[in-house]
Amino acid sequence: MSSAPPGSLRSVKVQIAGQTLALRTDANAAYLRELAAFVTEKLGEVRDRHYGDVARRAVSTQALALLVALQLADELHQERAAGRTVRAEARARIEKILAHLDVLHPEQPQARAATPAGSRRKSRSSGAARRTRSRDGAVSTWR
Numbered sequence: 725m726s727s728a729p730p731g732s733l734r735s736v737k738v739q740i741a742g743q744t745l746a747l748r749t750d751a752n753a754a755y756l757r758e759l760a761a762f763v764t765e766k767l768g769e770v771r772d773r774h775y776g777d778v779a780r781r782a783v784s785t786q787a788l789a790l791l792v793a794l795q796l797a798d799e800l801h802q803e804r805a806a807g808r809t810v811r812a813e814a815r816a817r818i819e820k821i822l823a824h825l826d827v828l829h830p831e832q833p834q835a836r837a838a839t840p841a842g843s844r845r846k847s848r849s850s851g852a853a854r855r856t857r858s859r860d861g862a863v864s865t866w867r
Contacts, residue, residue: 741767741785766792 733748738760747756770791775783 740764741788743785763792766795770795 733750736747736749736751736753736756738745738747738756740760740763745760749756767785767788771783771788774791
């Protein structure tokens with residue numbers, strides 16, 4: 725998200741619902757404009773859905789902003805819950821596959837010497853955090 729060196733802030737102007745905001749940030753200007761357009765779109769959707777015919781009259785921007793914030797918070801919580809469910813299901817499937825592999829192909833004595841007996845199984849069930857780095861450099865941590 726950041727394109728400027730850490731700690732160096734610059735001014736970026738964005739428009740949300742017709743209002744210009746000047747932000748001091750190290751974030752990418754194009755990215756911020758994309759976010760501003762997204763928020764503006766959400767404001768329009770909420771105005772049309774909740775106020776219908778009243779949308780032509782003056783509606784409090786603050787009320788719309790609060791409804792959008794509530795909607796976005798709901799979407800975020802639902803996505804996080806879905807992500808937790810997917811990770812738990814994947815973890816359970818991986819554990820099942822590894823258990824089948826352990827039965828089908830017991831570790832060779834050379835592999836056991838390099839890895840203490842049972843340590844592979846222990847590390848998965850110990851609750852210790854694991855990290856992985858994706859191709860884009862993002863680091864994920866899970867239990």
